[in-house]
Amino acid sequence: MNTADNSNTVGVRVEIDDVQSGALRPRPVPYAGEFVFLRIDDRQAGRALLRRLLPLTSGGLPGADRSQDAWVAVALSYQGLRALGVPQESLDSFPRAFREGMAARAELIGDVGESAPDHWEAPFGTGDVHIALSALSSDVGQLGKELERARAAYEETPGVRVVWQQEVRQLPTGRTTFGFRDGISHPNIEGVGLPGSNPQEVPIKAGEFILGYPDETGSLPPTPSPDVLGRNGTYAAVRKIHTNVAAWRRYLRANSSSAEEEALLAAKMVGRWPSGAPLTLSPDRDDPELAADPHRVNNFLYREHDDGGFGCPAGAHIRRTNPRDATIIGDARMHRLIRRGTTYGPPLPEGVLEDDGAERGLVGVFIGTHLERQFEFIKAEWVNDGNFIGYPGEKDPVAGHHGGTGSVTIPEKPVRRRLRNLPSFVVTRGGEYCFLPGLSALRWLAELED
Template sequence: MICALTADGLGRLGLPSDVQDAFPTAFRLGMGSPGRANLLADTGDDQARQWLWGGPENAVDATLLLYADSEPTLASYAGELISGIDAAGGQVIHRVTPTPLPRPGPGETAAQTVREPFGFADGISQPIIKGTRRWMRRSDAIHAVEPGEFLLGYPDTRGFFPPSPQVPAAMDLGNLLPFAEPTHSRGALQPDFGSNCAAAARDLGRNGTFLVIRQLAQYVDVFNDYVGEAAKRYADHPAVPEQLDPELLPEWIGAKMVGRWKDGSSLVRYPHGPATRKQSGGHFRPDNDFLPGAEDPLGERCPLGAHIRRSNPRDSLAPASKDELSIVNRHRILRVGRGFDAVGANDPEEQKPGLLFMCLNADIERQFEFVQQTWATAWQFHGLENEVDPITGRGGGMGRLTIPSPRGPLNLIGIKDFVRMRGGAYLFMPSRSAIRFLARLNSNGG
């Protein structure tokens, strides 16, 4: 089980207002606030007043993420928790039931088996946290980041410590929390044994992080109809490569919008067909070590405005530049998507499948909100104009995507809205010591 709390939830637990004020502004205001809505393009039928949860009329104090290896175990566990919530005077506002994860076959990775509702392999591109086993393998070094990009209390890629909420020593009667470090700059030594820490502030955030959750409805039928109609419309366009199998044209259109084929292989490395068409699926691992700026600077393979290029531009502006990779990695998020069917969405208005988007970041504004506002929904991006993310952007039927080619560009127009926001929240995921501290607040008179 994973528990995460909103700003309102921290207040209900008895955390004093002056301590709450030490949390980042985005977290305190909440995803459903008017200011954040403008940043995230949560307007129109995406606005918070129409959400199933997390909006002004159905705000939440916390979320519980429950995982189990079998349906009976999960149902039993959920029943016990809900009974406890009811007994404490609480209420379950909303439930989302993702579809069970498939078990990878021999030689397969999770990325080959987990698909989002549009049918594309999901969870391929992730940052690699230094110090983890994955990092020790020295693979995909372009994605390596410092722990402080995702965990409070540790240096980030620039050597600074992300801002972390603190509490006075007098509040931590059980000495549950670590001491707050007075220095937040490169070269800081931890801990500092040369000073008296008895009255030092305590670090409530250390080993915690911020969780972003967005429940998204996905219009699979609208997406499939669009790529099918576009394939017919542009079948004879000179930008369509001669090497492409005509049967793959609808998937090619969709791949140009996403930046990958449905099997997870990148357009940068496989421009004319999915990798699994050329090699055994059991031995194929989706590629993620490509540099689009160096390998595809004009976007003739993967369009400059494709979803994956907007979500993580890598070296697009300065080909093969380590400095740009370092800057871009400052905006990375550690994300996971769990698909659900129409029943699992628990949505009476939208009988659609969808995705429960979740990500971790130490700085909501610099990471998640930056990606959403500056890259995904920006109408001007990397020299493009009047285009937004063709998958998650809300173009209102006026979306477009420029697909460059050596024989002239193909301009996809009339891209419809394929995704709708149905609920979400910004949450603080505390460490174990912070959970024990928060659980004792009321008993301590806090």
């Protein structure tokens, strides 16, 4: 089996060809893709489907010819593993958060009010999501070929039913529905052979992202049994998020006196300008030239460049979700995630301030080996609580649940500014915790016998 290394690796080699491509690869630019959720009504049919999907499921890193680069990833929920007939001893070896599922832990992670599971799209949170397929590519034609092959696999398998589908694609602007470039930051993972986006980031231990390797504590993360099932796998929190773009624009307009102030206020809440240029490096104006340079756009630390938050506020979205070396309560490296956001739905036309009723937003995939101290911790402590940065009661201005009563502090001289009465700009439409097995584990699952 091939292994991967990089210049920053010290004695760790990840069996990269056994890791699903959908686990570690950054999202391509541009991109198009599709998510398909399946329910297994017959365990033999589920196993047969995995056997059909195995030839489509790639491992390793991107190829040299990106026009031919497309991948299908196969993940399973806890209920899906049960439906396949995985032995109870193995099921019991999975972590509690995964066994319980995202809906059962919604209040903990801030999915309350209109984001609560009672309001989620079916089949999220119902137990009917067993297999989650995702296909992603930088080339629409190549994506179509992969989707056709995947569709043939599940449509030719009686006893397996499609319960949800969602097309995603990069908008013509290359930005999110809120108007900001996304997908800029990717961690530097020890032993993988894929450079991170921040040259100043010390490599994160491979065990934070892939099971079977030491994590930041120096220990192996808890791994499902038998070893073949857990090794080279990971967990993915999959979420569909609706974006209230009209409410976002109205709030910016109501709290600014000019278009320039609106742009600055939006950047202060996000932490980057629309082009992707970080406030930490360009605090006063957008800098498309900086944003277009892959060697500079993510090359910064907070303590060195902006410890006081006068450029990028401590409460800004990107600083909360990845504090880097900022002065906070706790160790940010223990909570690092791979984030992969993909956009669905049409953009709200430029300048429109009233909602048009269209569904738009993102399907986010958040990958790591510790659901509780990575995804759940970030959601509970960093997104929906401000204690770790010294702003008790404040939430992430973009991703937090505010309900019209939120507030956010923006450091300014001589007097800081405090925004009040923030509405919720995002609404959770649904989510699932999934296990993304290694390729050897997929074969083991496909060959299970009663």
